[in-house]
Amino acid sequence: MQMETQRVIGRSVVRKLVLAACSALALAATPGFVSAQAVKTGSGAYGDWQTDAPGVMRKIMPADLPAPMASPSTANRSKVVPKPAGAELKTMPGFAVAPLVTGMTGARVLRVAPNGDIFLALSRPEGKVMVIRTGADMSNPKVETFADGLRDAYGIAFYPPGPNPQWVYVGEYGKVVRFPYKNGDLAASGAPQTVVSDLATGGNHWTRDVAFSPDGRTMYVAVGSASNIAEQMGPRPTDFAAFEQSHSPGSAWDREEWRANVLTYTPDGKDKKVFASGIRNCSGLAVQPGTGVVYCATNERDLLGDNLPPDYVTSVQQGAFYGWPWYYIGDHEDTRPGGGRRPDLAGKVTTPDVLVQPHSAPLGIAFNPGGQFPPDWKGDAFVALHGSWNRALRTGYKIVRLPFKDGKPTGVYQDFVIGFVADNQNVWGRPVDVAFAKDGSLLFSDDGNGVVYRVVYKGE
């Protein structure tokens, strides 16, 4: 198995020079929303777990993207190990992070009920929804099983929105179900009702997050793609105009039909529509309080190299197309997907709001309602990065803060909790979801070692 090492090295040197040239041009053109001293931009915004530190701010812009295969594609799976002796999580000054509960194998989605009870989905291998109830000052947590017998239990949403929900909706394999509920319930008081029975199944992306609009009229369900980039997708459906009409422009077909999008239904599961298309894997769905704007924490594609393309966190506009599979990050074309090229979509691709280091794997997002963290952090979003496999040097495995200004993302993201990466092979945690507890502290789940952590703010 001879490798053409010499030619490969020559090509990569040339690509590095092209990247440097592109980045220099982009840096010169980048306007600064926030202080240029504090925020890393351009090629300096890229790094790996070794350049992470609490407080570090980065802003990646679409012009900062390197060429495809500027670095070769690498498979570098992380190995989850028990917490090594002496390892600890680090967070920003004035904050403290500690485990709240342990032993939660498969800990994934976290949602807080109006009464403060913490709901946690244990997705795999068992499909369960747990409730964590704590005492005063969130001491003495007790865990009960709210529901079990689910498969790939994921999204959790209380309905109707507001102080007195009557149902707990759960997104799972192939469906959305709902359990009867009233404030204070620690176990489902009745059998689940199936609200949606036709969610796509199979393939790479199995998470199904669920959320409601503030007026309770719309249920959002996020469905990720089956494949990486639809390379096996066949020719387009015959009455293509009708397909685009019923599925929203940019939607893919075959195994990808009704996938790589955010769907809407009524709370009864009727009137299915594509809300926005071309979103490869919106693993984390959140509705911004006050505005009702939908946000996605999204995983973009693999096998284009270490630093391409960025994952992203974005507001999701109704009817918008975010590129997958034929484009990424606006009009960057990917010619590998099946189904034929799409020049008709060029210029119609919405660019996401916040670009995150490629392969970080953002899985969950929550908005800070205020009440504990610093006052000017009210309204900021927090995102859990599960961590990379398709990158030579590991990245992700942390919680980041996304500063917002006047209700909109600034494009900046900041390292908030780091420390799970022990070395380039071993990690002792993989963050999945974030949620704010009733007291304003931040919770996050780790499906590596089955822990729910809590971050409190004690002040400077």
Place this chain on the structure above:
Amino acid sequence: MVKRLLAHIFAALTAFSCSAGAAPPDSIATKEQLCASCHGVRGLPSDATVPIVWGQQPAYLKKQLDDYKNDDRDSQIMSSIAESLSDAEVSRIAADFGGEPWPAEPKASLPAAPAAIATCKMCHGASLTGAAGPAGTAPRLAGQDPLYLIDTMTAYANGERANSPLMASLMHNLSITDRKAIAEYLAAMR
């Protein structure tokens, strides 16, 4: 040398704009480099849960890659990678890796074989190096990592791996003690 490098840079700058799109096609060598990053540059994976593929039965390797492509086997990493391979590339990669030498030699003497091994030999061959048969090509087991073997037996037993109904029913009937004994015996055959 510098002049040639400058020529390369000029060619690259004209070929790739800063907001470029099309990814250049990868040679088979580059693709196999990707495989090596988990399966080992010299055939020995650094992670015990990643199987040895050097010297494995080519027909078995081809089936697994096809299964990942068709969603009959479920793994985020392997599915993305298999999806990116054409049928011709799958056959080529299976042949290339199958043609490499198995990276570890079996010991001359072995511990006593557990009774259940007789069943395994019926499909996997008398020396457990794999064999073609009516149910498909059974892979080489001799010298595979014990952790990988136990994980695989468990995955068949609990339905996590579902691309061989025969293996699923056979593994169902094995206790955890049996599995461990078999895995240890097989690993000793390194």
